[in-house]
Amino acid sequence: MLENFSFRTIVEYLPLFGQGLVTTVWLSALSFVGALAVGIVLCAMNLQRGWLFRTPAKAYIDAVRATPLLAQLYFLYFGLPRLGFVLPELVVGILALSLNSGAYVAEIIRAGILSIPRGQVEASVASGMTYVQRMRLVVLPQAFKVTIPPLLGQAIVLVKDSALLSLISVAELTRAGQLLASDRFMPAEGFLTIAAFYLLLYYCLKGLATLSGRWLGTAGART
Amino acid sequence: MTKTGMIDFRGVNKWFGALNVLKDITLSVEPREVVVVCGPSGSGKSTLIRCVNGLEAIKDGDLVVDGQRLGDPATNMTQLRTEIGFVFQSFNLYPHKTALENVTLAPIHVRKTPRAEAEKAGRELLAKVGLADKVNAYPAQLSGGQQQRVAIARCLGMRPKIMLFDEPTSALDPEMISEVLDVMVAVAEEGMTMMVVTHEMGFARKVAQRVVFMDAGAIVESGTPDEFFSHPRTDRSRAFLSKILRH
Ligand SMILES: Nc1ncnc2c1ncn2[C@@H]1O[C@H](COP(=O)(O)OP(=O)(O)O)[C@@H](O)[C@H]1O
């Protein structure tokens, strides 16, 4: 089988893969920033006492978690133009990933905040801090440490999910593999190469997670 | 109007669901007075002092603290809490802050004391509780007794009018209890108004003007430490004392 494997074609297509990789990286990065923004807002809504903000936040999170990302992507891709928003595929893609990942990020942040012992909150309340002060000075700095590893895990998921954007013809990494597969009828070469690139991205993020774990570990020794 | 103490419970009731945790509590704590609260586990001691700074809300009756009626729309609870220090059984220090930062956090952000001034005061307070060499230590690097002393310094940093203690030595190894009690005695001798939930008789005899004995949500007996410990008047307080004296 390997004698048929054309490394030459892969090399020939390398610039295309390179561009795809770069696109995947920056669109994932942008989507992750978007997901953080969406997640923070959703989480803030979800932590409110009244139902007014909580119910819509919970409904949104459930809806995102219950439906396939592909369905969400198509929903935006075909749905938005009908509402009069004609956006470039790339923008729709980043929007879909942000909105999807944001629901998971919201739950990660919420778990981090809820992991802070009640006594911490009581101590800050007793000292006369306002809600904002105790969030800023006591709860969030501690929650931050707990959320970094799972957030990086979510970033890994997001990078892999970004492959779906190839279906709305965004020229990212998977799209590059598809092109090689269909132009030259070399699916093995195309998809094995992109798999290698995804693996590379995975190890980068995992390395970051390990580093942050080590940093948090030393910080953790102080907690 | 009757005379008002620093802390004034008048017919206070509180329920947790169907449980009447505080039953018609009437108790007045004068300025500079030290009141020790004791009683069996679950009798409502924690709930009683947690009501004073609004960590628990009361259902009916009046609770007036430093002249302000709790639950009154005119009472700014956040403001009032800055005048009331609370020492928890489990210390509740901020683990991500050093001892000094634990002490200066609220003065800087709540009292708006300039940082340099707050740090100077913080160092002095930590020295006062015997921890001058631990200013830069994190809570996890301190023993239980040291953590509790930082927690007391953290309250004193706000220059409160009242200090509340909820079993401050119950989570400590026996050899660390006296270092914490010594600090509390010093605070009492400086004239702080204090409500202290504790079973430490030595502390009560030394600084308390009054011991209040609670059982099943009610104040059953109240008197000077000597009266209470030497001549308990009710069966329930006698039974309780015989239990805590056994060890
Ligand atoms: N948040 C709460 N919800 C329901 N019941 C509570 C709560 N806090 C305390 N209780 C109950 O109220 C009673 C008094 O509790 P507490 O004030 O902690 O007693 P003590 O400090 O004397 O041990 C106990 O029966 C306890 O189980």
Ligand SMILES: [Mg+2]
């Ligand atoms: Mg208690």
